Amino acid sequence: MSKIKFWAITFVLAILVSCSQQKRYISYQVKEGETMRDIAERINVKTEDLERLNPDVGTNPASNSTIVIPNPEFKKTIPLIQETDEDKGKVTETDNTQDEPTTDVDEVKTAPDSTQIVRTVYEYKTHIVKPGETVYRLTKTYNISKDELIELNPEFPKIKDNLLSVGQEVKVKVTEKKIVYISREEDLKNHVTHIVKPKETVYSLTRFYNITKQEMMDLNPEFPEIADNNLSIGQILRIRPIEEKMTSDNSTMYIDTIAVTEPIKLAFLLPFKAQEYDSIASEDIFDTKNGGSARVANMVTDFYLGAEMALDSIKKSGIQIDVSVFDTGNRGKEVQKILAEDKLANVDVVIGPFYSGQADKVANDVNVPVIFPHFSNNQDEFSSPRIIKSAPDKDTHSAFLVEYLNEIYSGETIFIVSDGSKQSDEQLAFLEKQLKKNDSIKNIITLKPEKDYIKKKRFTDKMKPNVHNWIILTSDEKSYIADAINSMVVLPEDVTAQVFTIDKTPAYDYINNNTLARIDFTYVTDNYSEENDQNLKKFFKHYKKRNKDIPSEYAIRGFDLTYDVLIRMASGENLTDTYREGVSMRLENKFDFNKKLFGSYGNRGLFIVRYKDDLTLERLK
Numbered sequence: 152m153s154k155i156k157f158w159a160i161t162f163v164l165a166i167l168v169s170c171s172q173q174k175r176y177i178s179y180q181v182k183e184g185e186t187m188r189d190i191a192e193r194i195n196v197k198t199e200d201l202e203r204l205n206p207d208v209g210t211n212p213a214s215n216s217t218i219v220i221p222n223p224e225f226k227k228t229i230p231l232i233q234e235t236d237e238d239k240g241k242v243t244e245t246d247n248t249q250d251e252p253t254t255d256v257d258e259v260k261t262a263p264d265s266t267q268i269v270r271t272v273y274e275y276k277t278h279i280v281k282p283g284e285t286v287y288r289l290t291k292t293y294n295i296s297k298d299e300l301i302e303l304n305p306e307f308p309k310i311k312d313n314l315l316s317v318g319q320e321v322k323v324k325v326t327e328k329k330i331v332y333i334s335r336e337e338d339l340k341n342h343v344t345h346i347v348k349p350k351e352t353v354y355s356l357t358r359f360y361n362i363t364k365q366e367m368m369d370l371n372p373e374f375p376e377i378a379d380n381n382l383s384i385g386q387i388l389r390i391r392p393i394e395e396k397m398t399s400d401n402s403t404m405y406i407d408t409i410a411v412t413e414p415i416k417l418a419f420l421l422p423f424k425a426q427e428y429d430s431i432a433s434e435d436i437f438d439t440k441n442g443g444s445a446r447v448a449n450m451v452t453d454f455y456l457g458a459e460m461a462l463d464s465i466k467k468s469g470i471q472i473d474v475s476v477f478d479t480g481n482r483g484k485e486v487q488k489i490l491a492e493d494k495l496a497n498v499d500v501v502i503g504p505f506y507s508g509q510a511d512k513v514a515n516d517v518n519v520p521v522i523f524p525h526f527s528n529n530q531d532e533f534s535s536p537r538i539i540k541s542a543p544d545k546d547t548h549s550a551f552l553v554e555y556l557n558e559i560y561s562g563e564t565i566f567i568v569s570d571g572s573k574q575s576d577e578q579l580a581f582l583e584k585q586l587k588k589n590d591s592i593k594n595i596i597t598l599k600p601e602k603d604y605i606k607k608k609r610f611t612d613k614m615k616p617n618v619h620n621w622i623i624l625t626s627d628e629k630s631y632i633a634d635a636i637n638s639m640v641v642l643p644e645d646v647t648a649q650v651f652t653i654d655k656t657p658a659y660d661y662i663n664n665n666t667l668a669r670i671d672f673t674y675v676t677d678n679y680s681e682e683n684d685q686n687l688k689k690f691f692k693h694y695k696k697r698n699k700d701i702p703s704e705y706a707i708r709g710f711d712l713t714y715d716v717l718i719r720m721a722s723g724e725n726l727t728d729t730y731r732e733g734v735s736m737r738l739e740n741k742f743d744f745n746k747k748l749f750g751s752y753g754n755r756g757l758f759i760v761r762y763k764d765d766l767t768l769e770r771l772k
Contacts, residue, residue: 177222178330183214194220203372204269219269219330268338274327275303280319285617285645286310293323307561314647315617316562342370342389343400350406353380358681358736359404360390361770397772398554402743405733410723414471417717418495419458420486420503420513421451423478450705451505454524456698457709458502460690465717472717483509490516500716500726507532514538520726522716525708526677538751539727539744541712548653548675549578551757553585555772556621556651563619564594566610568635570626571600578625578653600631607638616645623651629658636662639670649673668762678704678739679758679770687738704739711737727752 179190187210191198202210205218212218278289290297301310303322315321345356357364368377370389376382390400428448455476462472477494479485483506495501495517504513507527514521514535523530526542533540543551556565565586569579579597586592596613598605614620622639626632639648649671652659659667659674680687690710694702702710715737719729730744734756741756759772 177220178217179220181212181214181216181218185214186211190218190220196221206369217330268333268335269330272329272331273325275322276324276326277320278323280315280317280321280617282317282617284315286313286315289315289321289323295323309619309647312647313645314619316619317617318562339387339389341393343391343393343396345388345390347382347384347386347388348406349384350408351382351404353377353382355404355736356382356388356390359734360400361772362390366391397558399772403733405719405729405735405742407718407722407735409468409470409718409721411470411721414473415717415720416473416475416497416499417713418475418477418498418501418503419455420477420479420483420489420501420505420509421455422447422480422483422505423451423455424448424481425478427481447505449703450525453703453705454709456694457702457706457711458713460694460697461710461713461717464714465721468718468721470717470721477503479504479506479509482506486512495519500720502713502716510538511535520716522712524712525705533751535751536746536749540751540753541742543677543754543757545578545653546581547753547755548757549581550585551755551772552623552651552653552675552759553582555759556586557589558772560589560591563621564596564614565592566596566598566613566620566622568598568605568622568624568626568631569600570628570631571603572626572628575625575627582623582625582653605631605634605638610638610648611643611646614642614646614648616643618646620646620648621651622648623653625653627656627658629661632658633662636666636670636672640666664762664766668764668766671761673759673761673771676758676760677741677754677756678708679760679768680739681770682767684738690738707739711740711742715740715742 181190187201187205187208188198191201194201201218201220202208204220205212208216208218276293278293280289286297286300289295290300295303297310300321300323303325304310307315307319307321309315310321343360345360347356353364353367357367364377367388367390368375370391371377374382374386374388382388391397462474465472475494475498477485477489479489483504486504486509489495490513495513498517498519500520500522501513501517502522502524504510505524507523507529510521510523510530510533514533514537517537519537520539521535521537522539522541523533524541526544530540530542531544567579567582569575576599579599583595583597586595598609610620610622622635624632624635626635636650639650642648650673652672652674655674655676659672687707690707691701694700694706715735716726719735720726722729724732727744727746730746730752734741734743736742736756741758742754743756744752744754746752758770761769761771763769
């Protein structure tokens, strides 16, 4: 058994340090029957401030327990809690009725040179999991409940499923709790931090870093104004403990700015096929029973309807847009004519064409960025440096999944499953090669069909009790996907598995969502939004009012891509130069571009998403 020190992520608050040797806070032993309110009244502070100093104590502390209180001998002109603008001037039983100066919301806050953080530090007794040991056995050995074991070990969420891994160091008991003081400067070094810039908001930062508003508030109690969605330029915010740092934390968020005064000239090249559809009833054009032609018609129309809403939003920001829309006809056959007539001579940017075979042709004819608007299996063949691929390619999906798995790996057995096709085998080989670069990963098993089928026994024979398994599927075929997933639904006792894929293709739509939730189905996607995202709700409302329908994924993509292109160009810089300034997140799409040494720009804007038990989606990365 061993003891380890764990710095709890619950801070109390940032406080000023006196120039003398007095401590701002001291320990206090609770007497029998005392409540936090009783103690607060006795020392003449607000109850809520005292509770904020002791967030893990509650309103009724245990007798003889130790809490933190302000030192009554400390310089009394320094407030216990920094007041928000809203609170300033309010009178309470313990307030001084002096007028307080107001603070401009854009003022840069300068923190004192000498600050101190009150921290709760725990020491734990730990246990190294041995072969054959179970959650039940540990709870009996150490006389704790399963819930207590889960609470002590949030880094091991699989304990709730009675899963332990051999070699895990599990905390089983708090042996000591004490209060320590650390300088704010030193404390910030222990965290991923962010310096607030103009126009950044609580919403944009929590979304960018994939944290909740409550987590941001808990990590930064010295800034209570976060609760009211207020930030100040120059604030240094903690994002997460440094040991939980993710690769994406190194990214910079792009800040929208408007500097142009001249109109931005935008051209759309989209296959509306007006001539072909001239004699066809509209309901027939968009009826998906008519196959691929109707599917393309829906995609193109929805994309453009979303783009129109982006144009309206941009214009409301005071940006002038000169828009030209060209119908490229069936499979882009009109593109050559449009180029021959020099109709793109004076544009600043082109969105389109829709078909990959025309992209290089357009890019070689114009001297402006050409935005390819969606994913194509052929986009790896683009050669022009002027082409910007707005959707990540499959290798980028695979690399993103590998990056995530490397960040969370803790001894799992990894299965990579192919359907035997060339594309599926190539993805298997790529994943295997990349995962093997991690020296910690020793056990990778690759499976391919035998007689067009992968028997469940080929999985279970390699699965060990109390060792979690990751199943990575590289197939797009319905039958192989269904077989593999069904094999994971019912497993031997003490065996668990989580299924991953690099892209949730339409083949997964045939799998019941309850089944996907049971296997912790996790996938890479290029679009994601929170269920209660207010901006997305507003977009849905306006789109439905305007178009008498709810927006499809392509409509949202049309909005996001068009808005991102135009707002970046509104900065007055070259579009591709803005890509070096940061990553942007719009309604559902993320834009994180980089350029190959010899070739086009590619988007790395991806998310990792998991099905939860309640069938909602959780963003993991």
